[in-house]
Amino acid sequence: xxxxxxxxxxxxxxxxxxxxxxSPYKTTWHHTxxxxxxxxxxxxxxxxxxxxxxxxxxxxxxxPFLLSTLIDSFKAYNTDPTPKxxxxxxxxxxxxxxLHEIPHILNHLEHIEKFETPEFIFCYLxxxxxxxxxxxxxxxxxxxxxxxxxxxxxxxxxxxxxLLCRKREFLKMVPNILLKSQHMKIRLEESTFRVLVKALCxxxxxxxxxxIMNCMIEDGYSLDDKICSLIISSLCEQEDLxxxxxxxxxxxxxxxxxxxxxxxxxxxxxxxxxxGKGKDALEILNQLKEDGIKPDIVCYTIVMSGFxxxxxxxxxxxxxxxxxxxxxxxDVYTYNVYINxxxxxxxVDEALKIVVSMEKLGCKPNVVTxxxxxxxxxxxxxxxxxxxxxxxxxxxxxxxxxxxxxxMLDGLVGKGEIGEACVLLEEMSDKCFYxxxxxxxxxxxxxxQKGLIGDATVLMNKIVAKSFVPGAKVWEAMLLNSGSELxxxxxxxxxxxxxx
DNA sequence: GTAGGGTTAG
Numbered sequence: 001x002x003x004x005x006x007x008x009x010x011x012x013x014x015x016x017x018x019x020x021x022x023s024p025y026k027t028t029w030h031h032t033x034x035x036x037x038x039x040x041x042x043x044x045x046x047x048x049x050x051x052x053x054x055x056x057x058x059x060x061x062x063x064p065f066l067l068s069t070l071i072d073s074f075k076a077y078n079t080d081p082t083p084k085x086x087x088x089x090x091x092x093x094x095x096x097x098x099l100h101e102i103p104h105i106l107n108h109l110e111h112i113e114k115f116e117t118p119e120f121i122f123c124y125l126x127x128x129x130x131x132x133x134x135x136x137x138x139x140x141x142x143x144x145x146x147x148x149x150x151x152x153x154x155x156x157x158x159x160x161x162x163l164l165c166r167k168r169e170f171l172k173m174v175p176n177i178l179l180k181s182q183h184m185k186i187r188l189e190e191s192t193f194r195v196l197v198k199a200l201c202x203x204x205x206x207x208x209x210x211x212i213m214n215c216m217i218e219d220g221y222s223l224d225d226k227i228c229s230l231i232i233s234s235l236c237e238q239e240d241l242x243x244x245x246x247x248x249x250x251x252x253x254x255x256x257x258x259x260x261x262x263x264x265x266x267x268x269x270x271x272x273x274x275x276g277k278g279k280d281a282l283e284i285l286n287q288l289k290e291d292g293i294k295p296d297i298v299c300y301t302i303v304m305s306g307f308x309x310x311x312x313x314x315x316x317x318x319x320x321x322x323x324x325x326x327x328x329x330x331d332v333y334t335y336n337v338y339i340n341x342x343x344x345x346x347x348v349d350e351a352l353k354i355v356v357s358m359e360k361l362g363c364k365p366n367v368v369t370x371x372x373x374x375x376x377x378x379x380x381x382x383x384x385x386x387x388x389x390x391x392x393x394x395x396x397x398x399x400x401x402x403x404x405x406x407x408m409l410d411g412l413v414g415k416g417e418i419g420e421a422c423v424l425l426e427e428m429s430d431k432c433f434y435x436x437x438x439x440x441x442x443x444x445x446x447x448x449q450k451g452l453i454g455d456a457t458v459l460m461n462k463i464v465a466k467s468f469v470p471g472a473k474v475w476e477a478m479l480l481n482s483g484s485e486l487x488x489x490x491x492x493x494x495x496x497x498x499x500x
Numbered sequence: 501g502t503a504g505g506g507t508t509a510g
Contacts, residue, residue: 266505298506305507336507343508368508375508403509410510436510 034077039085041073042066046092064101066093067108083118090121094128110147117148123156130163135170138163139177146184157186158195165199190216190224197227201234209234210249217256228258236271243275250284262288262296269302278306278315294326301334308341316341332358336368343376348385351376367393371403378411386411402433409435418446422459434466441471448477 074081129138145152164170200209272281307316342351377386412421447456
């Protein structure tokens with residue numbers, strides 16, 4: 001390639017293009033060259049060490065191998081070791097488990113070197129100690145940072161705190177660290193509180209997280225929306241929290257000026273619906289609207305599912321209408337909830353109409369839609385229709401899942417259509433889908449009642465081979481029907497009484 | 501810069 005001398009990429013360090021003459025004395029270039037060479041030697045030495053897998057015993061001037069190599073290689077090029085070189089050394093040492101070198105390196109950095117040690121070197125080591133469960137070492141190093149002519153910032157504080165927060169046993173060290181960090185003149189930031197809140201939420205101590213948030217406000221820090229969101233989302237994952245308690249926290253946050261976003265509302269709504277508080281969920285949705293934020297289809301869908309759960313179909317219809325008025329487009333989840341509502345009202349015909357109209361609107365029903373319909377049809381006893389729908393599913397290119405089969409199988413068994421049930425059972429077996437054990441029991445009972453003991457025995461053997469355990473009623477039926485000609489194979493018993 | 505979060509089931 002011919003370099004164009006006028007191009008901007010021309011090397012300014014070539015004599016031809018140089019802007020300024022080099023000083024005849026030591027130049028940056030020389031310095032950089034020396035540094036590069038020294039680094040090269042250091043890297044080679046570490047590479048050799050790690051490839052031979054030997055623990056070098058060389059101790060020069062009481063310094064262990066890698067540190068000596070660093071000092072010597074820089075000395076050879078008449079330059080001082082750089083922070084970058086130390087950083088490299090520290091990384092190498094942790095990666096090759098030469099941990100005994102760390103104290104030597106730190107001593108050297110503290111007492112021999114004169115430069116202001118960059119904070120990131122300590123952060124690296126603090127993280128290393130923390131992840132290696134050497135928390136006390138991490139804490140000690142943090143407090144030692146000023147002795148390296150380095151002013152620690154909130155960055156290393158946050159790091160240390162996040163490491164301490166990984167385990168409950170270290171949490172008790174946090175207050176002391178916070179206190180001492182004030183003496184070190186580290187300015188706490190919202191980010192620090194975020195670290196604490198995040199950690200507390202992770203270990204499910206949302207109560208403490210809320211306390212931290214309150215302390216923050218009392219100390220004059222501004223309310224951080226991210227912290228509130230974090231608390232809300234963790235709060236909503238709590239198992240033992242009542243909806244009243246959750247609403248109190250929510251209300252207090254709003255009083256403090258928290259502006260919930262769509263996601264916060266979704267979390268809250270999901271929680272309330274799970275607790276059977278559809279009306280409170282709706283209240284949250286309405287608050288969102290009052291705040292001038294348009295709830296999305298997901299919010300509406302969850303609230304709607306709450307009303308289906310509570311059989312409040314008036315509210316369900318109102319919400320469905322509201323969605324359309326707001327110009328939101330219902331998706332398959334929304335339709336599924338609505339269809340489930342209709343099915344629960346025993347209005348399967350209307351549900352089927354909805355399916356047709358959603359298809360027309362370009363929203364493809366999915367396996368959940370069909371499972372809902374099948375379940376309703378079977379429940380109603382309309383097995384003929386259920387069979388039609390069942391066939392239709394495959395034709396529409398929707399894949400049947402375990403539930404589809406279980407619903408259909410239970411429908412057939414419920415109507416005593418055992419022959420067809422057995423055919424379906426075979427089909428399921430091919431796909432490695434298995435019915436609930438109670439369905440197996442029903443099938444065997446039906447077979448026995450019909451006097452088809454042979455078929456019952458064959459099925460029984462198959463079931464046992466799959467480590468299902470037939471219920472007591474099945475045994476009874478089999479024994480009553482078999483008389484003296486009990487024909488279980490030995491494996492039946494072996495399989496039954498010795499769990500694999 | 502965006503997505504995330506949501507549906508059935510005995």
